[in-house]
Amino acid sequence: MMMAGLRERKKEQTRQRIAETALRLFAEHGYDAVTVNEIAEAAGVAKVTLFAYFPSKESLVLDQIKDDYAAVVRNRPEGMPPLGALREHFRGIARRGVEAPVETLLTRVQVIASSPALLSGVSQTNMSEREELAAALEAAMPDAGVVPRLMAAQITAVITTLQETFFQRLVKGESLEKAVRLLEDEVELAFDLLERGLSWQEGTDS
């Protein structure tokens, strides 16, 4: 009868417990120094079960970090250019700061930043976002050759850089408020740069 289940809730709970345990152990001893066996044991499950919930050790940390730029482009209001829609989207994100508890987020960022394997995983995620955005842009502007792909590459790269900068500041101990304020300005700057080109606003240097 689809009771919308006790079962489901228990699964979600177990999943949560595994992820939390993993993050805690990683933060304590470092990503490489913790084995999945230890995580499983500490979370009270078997290794096999852990891998039934998470497809890899990386995914214990990187689960659900993927944003969906392509959807932003597809669902943009009539008459708004793709780039404008994306600018609005990130303006919104920057303005309302970060919703998740800062503590956990910060721990996660620190763990990621300290492990090459995880950083690589992040850039993998970015690459797949880029491909999806490229597909959405190609749909929005057909017969434009490589242009949509070039646009997608530039946009994704810029967004990634903004995120990196933001998180670096948090890791360095900057307050959330200040980091958010700086991010707001940089979102505008970055999209201006995208729209008007790198030769705009250089001035001093040749």
Next chain:
Amino acid sequence: MMMAGLRERKKEQTRQRIAETALRLFAEHGYDAVTVNEIAEAAGVAKVTLFAYFPSKESLVLDQIKDDYAAVVRNRPEGMPPLGALREHFRGIARRGVEAPVETLLTRVQVIASSPALLSGVSQTNMSEREELAAALEAAMPDAGVVPRLMAAQITAVITTLQETFFQRLVKGESLEKAVRLLEDEVELAFDLLERGLSWQEGTDS
């Protein structure tokens, strides 16, 4: 007495043999289906020796694919803007086509394209190129905040896209000449886009 050695030559030879053997086996049976043990055996060395020459299975294919954009920026002639120097650099690469034997190159590209692990490795390489370029740009235009990093991200992303497009055409059976001709045009287009912005030359679509 630093005979500039027999030793050196033999090492280079062994290294070459390992890489060639690996590429051949990967092309025949697929990247995942070949174990490093098999490669080592086929190349007549021990697994340990293979890993003394190559730090990982991936590197058997991805060795030396890294370009050095940062150097292009650092060594640019007096008075030339960084972006102009990079444009010249890639114009040159496109014009003189590909120097390595097309056969081997094509095999390598096919193998890479067919393996997620290798694709991930490529994007890792791109990321480190991006960081180096960012450092060079920051040196070229100090006190510009995030701008150099944003530029580096955009430039690297665009170049990566051009490379991907080029190789995709080769894999699809396009002739080298035609692929090179298209690449030449796209280099110009891509750098125009970088310099003048995405809002330039859109026209049809809003």
Next chain:
DNA sequence: CGCAAAAACCGTACTGGGTATGATTTTGTA
């Protein structure tokens, strides 16, 4: 040449991520 030191090489055994198998327990429902 002969010989010692360095460097390359190798066999073996190990670690750790991830998977296959097949058995066992838990849970929703009749």
Next chain:
DNA sequence: TACAAAATCATACCCAGTACGGTTTTTGCG
């Protein structure tokens, strides 16, 4: 209560990569 589906598990396995300790090859030099 009974039963089928789903979740969990112990175990054994595969493969990339490393540690260890020993053997062979190369080289510089007397």
